[in-house]
Amino acid sequence: MPGKYPDRIKQLPVFDGRFDAYRLAAKNSDVLFASYPAGTRIPPHSHDTDNYGVITRGELILTMNGRQQRFSVGDWYHVPANTVHAAAFDAETDEIEFWFAP
Secondary structure (H helix, E strand, O other), rough: OOOOHHHHHHHEEOOOOOOOOOOOOOOHHHHEHHHOOOOEEEEEOOOEEEEEEEEEEEEEEEEEEEEEEEEEEOOOEEEEOOOOOEEEOOHHHHHHHEEEOO
């Protein structure tokens, strides 16, 4: 199936319909549609979930494992479970986040 989806998304069941899609049921996962005002800073923290996200507006500045990366519209990122990370948003930013339980 085409698409620049992370492997974790591609492991989801295929949707049985008139178009190609992967189906995410809510059991053991959350899907968040998040918005951040310009200037938002999220200090270092971790989650017990395996997180994937895609930026739909603006830019995420993600710091993880001593490395800073920028993710713009259409870019996917991954934060493994229990990994300390921090986030910054210099511009108004929207994203869709997928939090998978271990």
